[in-house]
Amino acid sequence: MLTLQRLIADLTAFWEGEGCLIEQPYDLPVGAGTMHPATFLRVLGPEPWRCAYVQPSRRPADGRYGENPMRLGRHMQLQVVLKPSPADVQQMYLRSLERLGVVLAEHDVRFEEDNWESPTLGAWGVGWQVVMDGMEITQFTYFQQAGGIDLSPVTAEITYGLERIAMFLSKAASVFDVQWNDALTYGQVRRRDEVEMSKYDFEVADVELAAWMLERHEKEARRCLDAGLVLPAYEATLVCSHQFNILDARGAVSATDRVGLVRRIRDLACACARAYVSGKEGSRFPLSEPEPAIY
Amino acid sequence: MKSLDFVFEIRTEEIPAPALMPARLELARRLNEALADEGLAPESSESFATPRRLAVVLRGLPERQADRSTEVLGPPAANAFDSNGKPTKAAQGFAKAQKVDVAELVVVDSPRGKTVAARRMIPGREAADVLGEVVPRVVEELSFPKTMRWGVGDRSFVRPVRGVLAVLGGRVVSMEVLGVAAGDRTVGHRVLSDSEIRVTGPDDYLSGLRGAFVEPDGEARRMLILDRARRLAAEVGGQIEAHADLASTLSDLVEWPGLVRGSFAPEFLELPEEITVTAMRTHQKYVPVRGPGGLLPHFVAVMDNSEDRKGFIAKGSEWVLNARLADARFFFEADVQQRLEARVPALEHLTFQDRLGDYRQKTRRLEDLSEEIARLVGRADLVEAVRSAAFLSKADLTTLVVKEFTDLQGIMGGIYARRERHPDAVWKAIYDQYRPASGSDDPPREVSGAILSLADRFDSLCSLFRIGLVPTGSKDPYALRRAALGAVTIAIARNWRTDWRPIARKALSLLPADLPGPGPEQTLEELGRFFAERLRAVLERRGHSYDEISAVLNVGIWDFADAADRARALSDARRHMDFRALILAFKRIRNIVGSDTPGAPDPKLYRENAERVLAADFLQAKQAIAAFVGERLYREAMETIASIAPSLDRFFVDVLVNCPEEDLKRNRLALLASIQKEFTSLADFSEIVVEK
Numbered sequence: 001m002l003t004l005q006r007l008i009a010d011l012t013a014f015w016e017g018e019g020c021l022i023e024q025p026y027d028l029p030v031g032a033g034t035m036h037p038a039t040f041l042r043v044l045g046p047e048p049w050r051c052a053y054v055q056p057s058r059r060p061a062d063g064r065y066g067e068n069p070m071r072l073g074r075h076m077q078l079q080v081v082l083k084p085s086p087a088d089v090q091q092m093y094l095r096s097l098e099r100l101g102v103v104l105a106e107h108d109v110r111f112e113e114d115n116w117e118s119p120t121l122g123a124w125g126v127g128w129q130v131v132m133d134g135m136e137i138t139q140f141t142y143f144q145q146a147g148g149i150d151l152s153p154v155t156a157e158i159t160y161g162l163e164r165i166a167m168f169l170s171k172a173a174s175v176f177d178v179q180w181n182d183a184l185t186y187g188q189v190r191r192r193d194e195v196e197m198s199k200y201d202f203e204v205a206d207v208e209l210a211a212w213m214l215e216r217h218e219k220e221a222r223r224c225l226d227a228g229l230v231l232p233a234y235e236a237t238l239v240c241s242h243q244f245n246i247l248d249a250r251g252a253v254s255a256t257d258r259v260g261l262v263r264r265i266r267d268l269a270c271a272c273a274r275a276y277v278s279g280k281e282g283s284r285f286p287l288s289e290p291e292p293a294i295y
Numbered sequence: 296m297k298s299l300d301f302v303f304e305i306r307t308e309e310i311p312a313p314a315l316m317p318a319r320l321e322l323a324r325r326l327n328e329a330l331a332d333e334g335l336a337p338e339s340s341e342s343f344a345t346p347r348r349l350a351v352v353l354r355g356l357p358e359r360q361a362d363r364s365t366e367v368l369g370p371p372a373a374n375a376f377d378s379n380g381k382p383t384k385a386a387q388g389f390a391k392a393q394k395v396d397v398a399e400l401v402v403v404d405s406p407r408g409k410t411v412a413a414r415r416m417i418p419g420r421e422a423a424d425v426l427g428e429v430v431p432r433v434v435e436e437l438s439f440p441k442t443m444r445w446g447v448g449d450r451s452f453v454r455p456v457r458g459v460l461a462v463l464g465g466r467v468v469s470m471e472v473l474g475v476a477a478g479d480r481t482v483g484h485r486v487l488s489d490s491e492i493r494v495t496g497p498d499d500y501l502s503g504l505r506g507a508f509v510e511p512d513g514e515a516r517r518m519l520i521l522d523r524a525r526r527l528a529a530e531v532g533g534q535i536e537a538h539a540d541l542a543s544t545l546s547d548l549v550e551w552p553g554l555v556r557g558s559f560a561p562e563f564l565e566l567p568e569e570i571t572v573t574a575m576r577t578h579q580k581y582v583p584v585r586g587p588g589g590l591l592p593h594f595v596a597v598m599d600n601s602e603d604r605k606g607f608i609a610k611g612s613e614w615v616l617n618a619r620l621a622d623a624r625f626f627f628e629a630d631v632q633q634r635l636e637a638r639v640p641a642l643e644h645l646t647f648q649d650r651l652g653d654y655r656q657k658t659r660r661l662e663d664l665s666e667e668i669a670r671l672v673g674r675a676d677l678v679e680a681v682r683s684a685a686f687l688s689k690a691d692l693t694t695l696v697v698k699e700f701t702d703l704q705g706i707m708g709g710i711y712a713r714r715e716r717h718p719d720a721v722w723k724a725i726y727d728q729y730r731p732a733s734g735s736d737d738p739p740r741e742v743s744g745a746i747l748s749l750a751d752r753f754d755s756l757c758s759l760f761r762i763g764l765v766p767t768g769s770k771d772p773y774a775l776r777r778a779a780l781g782a783v784t785i786a787i788a789r790n791w792r793t794d795w796r797p798i799a800r801k802a803l804s805l806l807p808a809d810l811p812g813p814g815p816e817q818t819l820e821e822l823g824r825f826f827a828e829r830l831r832a833v834l835e836r837r838g839h840s841y842d843e844i845s846a847v848l849n850v851g852i853w854d855f856a857d858a859a860d861r862a863r864a865l866s867d868a869r870r871h872m873d874f875r876a877l878i879l880a881f882k883r884i885r886n887i888v889g890s891d892t893p894g895a896p897d898p899k900l901y902r903e904n905a906e907r908v909l910a911a912d913f914l915q916a917k918q919a920i921a922a923f924v925g926e927r928l929y930r931e932a933m934e935t936i937a938s939i940a941p942s943l944d945r946f947f948v949d950v951l952v953n954c955p956e957e958d959l960k961r962n963r964l965a966l967l968a969s970i971q972k973e974f975t976s977l978a979d980f981s982e983i984v985v986e987k
Binding site: 121 | 308309311346441442443447448449455457486487549579596603604608610612616618621622625644649736763939
C-alpha cells in the first residue's frame with residue numbers, strides 16, 4: 001500500500017542516491033521549503049550544493065478548517081536543490097517518479113510553463129509545473145535571482161507537493177483519506193490540527209501581537225545584521241514573514257499596507273543575502289575547496 | 296554547382312507553448328535572410344517545432360558561395376611608374392599591402408583619372424563554413440518574451456539547451472550553439488523512445504522523429520487533435536466546441552498527441568455552465584463536449600502519449616476535474632448565500648488603485664457615467680437599468696468563485712444577478728461588462744451592456760491617465776490599450792455617432808480634484824493621442840491603408856464611429872474614381888497656403904476665366920457636399936469633392952497665384968484656402984500617398 005511515509009522515504013532515498021545531503025526541516029514556521037536556509041542562503045554564491053529535505057509549510061490563508069478535500073493551512077513539501085543545475089535534471093526528476101512505482105509510459109507527464117516569484121524574498125525563477133494526468137504534482141524552477149542577487153551558478157529547485165502526490169497515487173477522494181502509514185490516515189493524524197489552526201489563524205490570532213512581533217523582529221533582524229550575524233538576522237526575517245501571513249489571513253492587511261510590508265520584508269531578505277555572500281567571500285567559500293573546511 | 300540539404304535542430308527543455316510558433320518563424324526567417332546575405336539562398340525552407348525542439352530544413356543549398364573578384368584602387372598611374380615604366384616605391388608598397396605581385400597591378404580608369412588597381416579573386420567559401428558562423432549567431436539573437444540562465448549560468452536562452460544537430464549533405468557541420476557542440480544525432484519522445492536517431496538528411500530526420508513518437512509539424516499535431524477530439528465527442532453523441540486557441544495551445548504542449556475521453560459527475564451539470572467550461576478549458580486544458588441539449592458530462596483531454604494503456608490517464612484526469620468541480624460547487628453554494636447588493640459595501644476594502652481609491656468609489660463613478668452615456672446615445676429609458684448594473688457591477692470581485700476563477704469576473708456577477716431575478720438589461724450588462732475581452736471577442740450583446748462597458752473603460756482610462764499611469768512600451772499593467780480598443784470597437788459596432796470628449800470630461804470631473812499628476816486638459820490631450828492609436832489599429836484591421844487612416848484621423852478622432860465611416864467612404868470612393876489629380880492638387884494647395892487663413896475670397900477680384908470656373912464649381916460642390924454630409928452619404932460627398940479636380944488643375948495651369956498684384960494674390964490664396972477648409976472636413980486628402 002502506498003503511504004505518505006513510504007513516499008517520503010522513497011523520495012529521500014532516491015535523492016540521497018543522487019548525491020544530495022539530506023537536511024532536516026527548519027524549526028521555524030515558513031511558507032515554503034524555499035525559505036529554509038538550505039535553499040535561500042545556499043543558492044547564493046559559487047559553491048556547489050545538493051540537498052534534499054522535507055519542509056512543513058504554513059500558509060494560514062489556505063486553511064479550510066479541515067473541510068476542503070484538497071486545501072490545507074499546513075502541508076508538506078519535499079524540497080530538492082541542485083547547484084549547479086545538472087544537464088540531465090529533468091531525467092533525474094522523472095527517474096524519481098519511477099522510484100515511486102510510476103511507469104511513465106502508462107501516464108501523461110508534461111512540463112508546463114509556470115514561473116515562480118517570491119516578492120518577500122526578492123527571488124524569482126523560470127520553470128514549469130509538472131503535470132501528471134492533469135494534476136500538478138511538482139514545481140520545477142531554475143532560480144535566477146534570490147535576495148535581489150543574480151545567481152550564478154544557477155540552482156534547479158524541485159518542490160514535490162507531498163500530500164498531492166500521495167492523494168493522486170492512491171486516488172484518495174480527500175487528503176484526509178490518504179494513508180499516513182498502514183494503520184493511520186492523514187485525517188486521523190492531522191485533521192484536528194487543521195481545524196484548530198484555521199480557527200486560530202482566521203478568528204483568534206491576536207492582530208496586535210502579530211503586528212508587534214513583525215515590528216520587533218524587523219528591528220531584531222537589523223540589529224543582527226549590524227552585528228554581522230547572518231543566520232539570526234535571517235531567522236528574524238522568517239518570523240516577520242510568518243507574522244505577515246497571519247495578519248493577512250486575519251484580513252488585517254489592506255492593499256496599500258501590503259505593498260509596504262512586502263517591501264520591508266524583502267529589504268531584510270535582500271540585506272541577509274548580501275551579508276551572507278560577503279561573509280562567504282571572507283571565508284573564501286569553503287565548500288568550493290577540494291577539502292571542505294568546517295563551516 | 297552541386298547543392299546540398301541542411302538539417303538544423305536545437306533541442307531544449309520544454310519551451311512555453313505561447314513562445315513556440317514565434318520562435319520557429321523567427322528562426323527560419325533570420326536564417327534564410329542571413330544565408331541570402333551570404334549568397335547561399337536555399338531552394339526551399341521548412342521549419343518545425345515541438346516543445347522540446349526547434350528545427351529548420353533547407354533543401355538545395357549551394358555547396359559553396361560563388362567566387363567574386365574585387366578591385367582595390369591604388370596610387371595614380373602617373374605616380375606608380377617611373378619614366379622607364381618601372382614600378383615606383385608607391386606601386387610596390389601598394390602591391391605589398393594588397394598581397395599581390397607588383398607585376399599583376401593593372402591600370403584602370405577611375406573618377407580620379409588613370410589609377411593603379413589590384414585585382415583579386417576571392418574564392419567563395421564552403422557553405423558548411425558559413426553555416427558554422429551564421430547559425431549560432433542567428434540562434435543566439437532569437438527574441439523571447441523571457442529568457443533564463445542555467446547550469447554554470449553563463450548562457451541565456453528561453454530554456455536550457457540540451458542538444459544540437461547540424462547536418463549538411465550527410466556530414467556534421469562543425470559549430471557550437473550556446474555552448475553545445477553540434478552532432479548528427481537527435482532523440483525521440485522523452486518517454487516513448489529511448490534510442491538516439493542518426494540523421495543524414497531531411498528525409499531520415501523527419502521519418503526518424505516520427506518513428507520515435509515525435510510529430511515535428513505543429514499543424515499536423517493540431518489537425519490530429521481536432522480530428523480525434525471530434526470523433527471521441529461523436530461517440531457520446533456530442534460535438535466539441537470550436538476553440539482554435541485551445542487546439543493550438545494543446546498542440547504546442549505535446550510531441551506525440553494522443554487523446555482520451557473522460558467523464559465528470561453529472562451532478563456538476565447543475566453548476567452554471569460557465570464555471571464548468573472554465574474549469575475544463577482554462578484550468579485543465581480539456582475540451583468540453585456539447586450535445587443537442589447542452590453540455591454533456593464528458594470531456595476530451597490531450598496527452599503526450601500514444602495511448603492510455605491502463606486507463607490511468609483518463610481516470611486521473613477525471614479525478615482532478617471532479618475535485619476542481621467539487622471545489623467550484625462549494626464556492627458557488629457559499630457565494631449565493633449572500634446577495635450581490637449585500638456585497639457592495641465590502642468593495643470599500645478592495646483597492647482599485649492606491650491614489651484612486653477602492654472599488655466602491657469606482658462603482659459610484661460608474662453609476663453617474665453610465666447615466667451620462669445612456670442620455671448621450673439617446674437611451675434615457677435605460678438610465679435606471681444601467682445605474683443598477685453599475686452599482687452591482689464589481690460585487691462579484693468579492694465572491695469565492697471569482698477569486699478562484701478570475702477569468703469569470705463580470706460573468707459570475709451576471710449569473711448571480713440573473714439568479715436574483717434582476718431584469719435582463721441589468722444582469723446582461725453585468726455579465727458582458729468586460730467584453731470585448733480580446734480582439735476576436737464580440738462586444739456586449741445588449742445596449743445596457745455596451746453602456747456599462749464604455750463607462751468602465753472611460754473611468755479606468757481617464758482616472759489612470761489623470762494620475763500619470765500611461766502605458767509605455769510593453770508596460771500596460773492595467774490593460775489600458777485593451778480598454779481603449781474595446782471602447783472604440785463598441786462605439787463603432789453600435790454606430791453611436793458622438794464626440795466622446797464630454798464623457799471623458801465627465802469621467803475626469805468625477806475624480807477628486809486634488810489628485811497629483813497632469814491636469815484634466817492635458818489628460819484629455821494624451822487620451823486623444825492614445826485613442827487615435829487604437830482607432831488606427833481598428834481601421835487597419837478593417838483593411839484600410841495607412842495613408843487613408845491618417846487622412847481620416849487628421850480631421851478628427853473623437854467620434855469613433857464617424858471616423859470609421861469616413862475611412863470606409865474614402866476607400867470606396869478611391870476604388871471607384873481617380874483621386875490622383877485631386878490629391879496632387881490638395882498637396883499643392885497645402886504647400887501654397889501653408890498655415891495662413893486669408894479670409895473669404897472676393898468675387899470682384901477674379902480676373903482669369905479659370906478662377907471664375909473654379910469658384911463656381913466650388914460653390915456648387917459645397918452645397919451638394921453639405922447635403923450629402925447631412926445624410927452621412929460620405930462616399931457621395933467624397934466623389935463630389937473629387938469631381939472638382941479638373942477645374943483645380945486648370946486653375947493651376949492658367950493662373951499665377953503668386954502674382955505681383957498683392958490684392959489678386961491674397962484673393963487667390965483665399966479661394967484655395969476656402970476649398971481646402973471646406974473639402975478637408977471629411978479627410979485630409981493631402982495625406983494620401985500617390986505614385987508619381
